[in-house]
Amino acid sequence: MGQEFLKITDPEEVEKIISKLPIKKTVEKVPLEAAYKRVLAEDVYATINLPPFRRAAMDGYAVISKDTFDASEDDPVALKLKDVVxxxxxPENKVEEGTCIEVSTGAPIPEGADAVIMIEFTEKKGTDILMLESVPLGANIAREGSDVKKGGFLLREGELITPDKIGVLSAIGLLEVPVYVKPRVVVISTGNEVxxxxxxxxxxxxxxINSYTISNAVKSCGCIPIHSDIVNDDYNSLKNKINEFTDADVIITSGGTSAGAGDILKVVLDEMGEVLVHGIAVKPGKPTLIGVIQDEEGNKINKIIFGLPGYPVAALMIFYNFVAPFLRKFASLNESPEGKSREFKLSRRYVPSRGRRQYVLVKIEGDEVHPILKDSGAITALAEADGYFIAPKNVEILEEGTYVDVFPLKTY
Amino acid sequence: MGQEFLKITDPEEVEKIISKLPIKKTVEKVPLEAAYKRVLAEDVYATINLPPFRRAAMDGYAVISKDTFDASEDDPVALKLKDVVxxxxxPENKVEEGTCIEVSTGAPIPEGADAVIMIEFTEKKGTDILMLESVPLGANIAREGSDVKKGGFLLREGELITPDKIGVLSAIGLLEVPVYVKPRVVVISTGNEVxxxxxxxxxxxxxxINSYTISNAVKSCGCIPIHSDIVNDDYNSLKNKINEFTDADVIITSGGTSAGAGDILKVVLDEMGEVLVHGIAVKPGKPTLIGVIQDEEGNKINKIIFGLPGYPVAALMIFYNFVAPFLRKFASLNESPEGKSREFKLSRRYVPSRGRRQYVLVKIEGDEVHPILKDSGAITALAEADGYFIAPKNVEILEEGTYVDVFPLKTY
Known part of the structure; x- marks a missing residue:
């Protein structure tokens, strides 16, 4: 069966190894309609003045401000209404001394006018409009380029494109948005029994199970999952399958790491590239493999491979804790607040396994969490879980009522 | 211009009115591949036993446990290796007294065996396997249905389908998943200048701007945005456009609420249904309209209409604070942790407007937030903003260093 002893690596060391894996950033243009939740690949500058013309900020009357300087409610000034815009x-007419032009919010300010008096401070009287107060020069007028001038800075490269930022892009009429290409991640389930x-x-x-859970978790990292057929636990099947995906950035396999495919994956990697990690000091998920594949000349990294354990809970915990941060970085997604943990109280005493960092699935109830005490092959553990916490390797007992940082599964 | 005084409603009252708006829940089946981030519409029960058969939980040897009872490292028991599964x-062979069959993790347990001894506690010696310790009955065997029996409860209606829950659905081989139909939300920008x-x-x-910002914000609420042409500020254009979308659940208009389309929307709604809110005591976003449209008999609510202000910041703030919670409820999305606010310190003193609840855009820097002091037509405010906080209507001054709850824009 070729059982091999794994060279177990501490999770901190594994994180360091992963942080040094090369990532590739390429840029593509997508239509504005498809830019939601993508990441800007270039700084964006205003291509036009905003506002693009001098416009009314309120409904009212465009006036020459000094015409209103003596106006008051007791002694209004009458201006002749020349037009409505x-x-x-x-605008087809100018505002001249003693006249005004009605304007609605967003309308261009007619020539000659230097202020807008709000409709609330006026009164209609025949063809005249009575000014009930004075308005200062420039009042209720948004000057051309007063928000931002053509060429002015708007958005920084690396920005996540949320609805508000889409508003900025549409304001300057940007039809095509430069964004980072989403990494392509092949997900392969292995195992003759699958x-x-x-x-x-x-x-x-x-x-x-794993190709469904992991493919969708890949989406939550801003990457494109590429679904593969299930691969048998043998050297040629796995090697051929890996070679099939020439344009993938990352390959994630799962299954059989304890005896079959895991060792096969190691053999394949020894031949095609290099094994960087073979076993992590965590529970669940110890039999994890991380490696790289070189190109034909054997001197450059072409693809990164993560070999996850076969048990669904183990595969998902390794994915969330080691693979996801890497994929998010690859996809230029900065750590977002969704990923953040929240504190909950343990509803009962919990005794972690010795000597390994441990990921403990929990059910959330109110401000308490109940540890789910099932093995990592249990589907019902996935069904019940709302999140997980991390028990550090040197903790012997977590007493009831201890606060633990819970990572909610809903955010993936 | 037909300027009308709005009957300003307090935001608490508006929330109450919105909470009573009817929502429709319909169910559809989607392929497992398309179930990610949908909401389960029915409870899910196991359609098979899990595990589906009695299997090995470890790599090792299937044995009759009592054969190993005298085994120890000093005095191992030799069992004849009959087969490998x-x-x-x-399995083609049975385990009989004095024999064992090698099994890999996940392999079916051969008949006769009642335990699996881990490979680590054995030694090969010719065709014999030496047992270096005893194993109890049932050790390292996962019984058929031991995780969950056929018919057992797995997932509750209303559950958000995240990768872990997709794992549960795939474990029972569910090809089609019953989920709630996503509400269809038409987004219409109005204005002759747009x-x-x-x-x-x-x-x-x-x-x-608004149909881009709002359409994408609609997606973040688990709804399907339906893009409309831009509609002119006149009664017939707006009425015809609204009538065009017969199968929409919600219609969101934006723009012109201060003078043109807002009043027109009110006239249209007065005729086709009912205006429920016409003006909210908030800033920005006061000129907001909420109404319902009745069917031909005029006695049942057919569509819900939100008329947002035209200024982009105002439209987005009204959407996030009043429309989004309603759409999320309509889409059966329970308030998720992403929506939650986080505390930050004000970097400077802030004086809110009197008499209205206020939404203040902020830029986050470290643990501080800087209020963005721009009007709600400013595109650069959207460009700079990382989130917003809510200043209650009766607060006069927020001193520098005050902690405010910030809602991050990244979570939409």
Whole structure:
């Protein structure tokens, strides 16, 4: 069976190794409609003045401000109404001494006017408009470029494109947005016992779980999952499958790391590249493998490979704690607040395993969490879990009522 | 111009009115591949036993446990190796007294065996396997249905389908997942001055912003945005456009609420249904309109209409604070941790407007936030903002260093 002893690496060391893995940043242009939740690949500057023209900030009357300087409620000043300009219209008349032009919010300010008096401070009287107070020069007028001038800085490279930032891009009429290309991540389930969902479940077989969980978790990291067929636990099947995905950035396998495919993956990597990690001092997820594949000349890293354990809980915990931070960095997603943990009280005493950092699934109830005490092959553990906490390796006992930092599964 | 006084409603009252708006829940089945981030519409029970058969939980040897009872490292018991069963294979031989069968993790347990001894506690010697310790009955065997029995409860209706829950669904081979239909939300920008991104910017025109910001914000609420053409500020255009979207659940308009389309929307709603809110005591976003449209018999609510202000910051703040919670409820998304606020210190004294609840955009720097002091038409305010806080209406001054709850824009 070729059982090998793993060279167990501490998780801190594994994180260091992962942080040094090379990432590739390439840029593409996407239509504004498709820019949501992408990451800006270039600084964005205003291509036009904003506002693009001198416009009314309020509904009212465009006036020459000094015409209103003596106006008061007791002694209003009458100005002749010459015209009406609504938003979207082009003024055809000028405001001259003793006259005014009605404007709606967003309408261009007619020539000659230097202020807008709000409609609330006026009164209609025949063809005249009575000014009930004075307005200072420039009042209620948004000057061309007063928000930002053409060429002015707007958004920084690396910015996550949320609805508010899409507003900025549309304000300057940007049809195509430069964003970072999403990394392509192949997800391969291995195992002779694993069959596709939808097939008839024969004796000795189980449905593929990991390629579904991991593919979707890959999406939550801003990457594109590429689904693979299930691969048998043998050298040639795995090697051929890995070679099939020439344009993938990352390959994630899962399954069989305890005896079959894990060792095969190691053999494949020894031949095609290099094994960097073979076993991590965590629970669950110890039999994890991390490696790189070189190109034909054997001197440059071409693909990064993560070999996850087969048990679904173990695969997901290794993914969230080691693979996801790497993929998020690859996708230029800065650590976002969604990923942050929240404190909860342990509802009962918990005794972690010795000598390994431990990921403990929990059910959240109110401000308490109940540890889920099931093995990492238990599907019901996934069904019940709302999150997980990390028990450090040197902690012997976590007493009831201890506060633990819980990472909610809902945020993935 | 038909300026009307708005009947300003307090935000608490508006929230109450919105909470009573009817929502419709319909169910559809989607393929497992498309279930990510959808909401389960039915409880899910196990359709098979999990594990589906009695299997090895470890790599080792299937044995009759009492054969090993006298075994120790000093005085091992030798069992004859009869066969090897790997995961995915069907055992062809039985384990009989004095014999064992090698099994890999996930392999079916051969008949006769009642325990698996881990490979680490054995030694090979010719065709015999030496047992270096005893194993108790049932050791390292996962019984059929020991995780969950066929018919057992797995997932509750209303559950957000994250990667871990997809793992549960795939474990039972569920090809089609019952989920709630996503509400269909039409987003209409109004205004004669508003033109589509991509068109040439003539004098007096501005690019459409709100239909881009709001459409994408609608996605973040688990709804499907339906993009509409830009509608002119006149009664017939707006009425016809609203009538066009017969199968929409919600219609969101924006723009012109101060003079043009806002009043027109009110007239349209007075005719087609009912205006529930016309003005909210908040800043920005006062000129907001909420109403319902009745069906032809005029007695049932058919569509819900939100008329947002035209200024982008105002439209977005009203959307996030009043429309989004409603849409999330409509989409059966429970308030998720992403939406939660975090505390930051004010970097400077801030004096809110009197008499209205206020939404203040802020830039986050370290553990401090800087209020962005720009009007709600400023695009640069959207460019700079990382989040916003809510200043209650009766607060006069927020001193420098005051802690405020900031809602990050990144979570939308």
């Amino acid at each position: 609504l938003a979207g219209e082009i 069959i596709k969902v939808g097939e008839k479940l024969e004796y000795g077989k189980v449905y593929d | 790997l995961a995915g294979e069907i 033109i589509k991104v991509g068109e040439k910017l003539e004098y007096g025109k501005v690019y459409d």
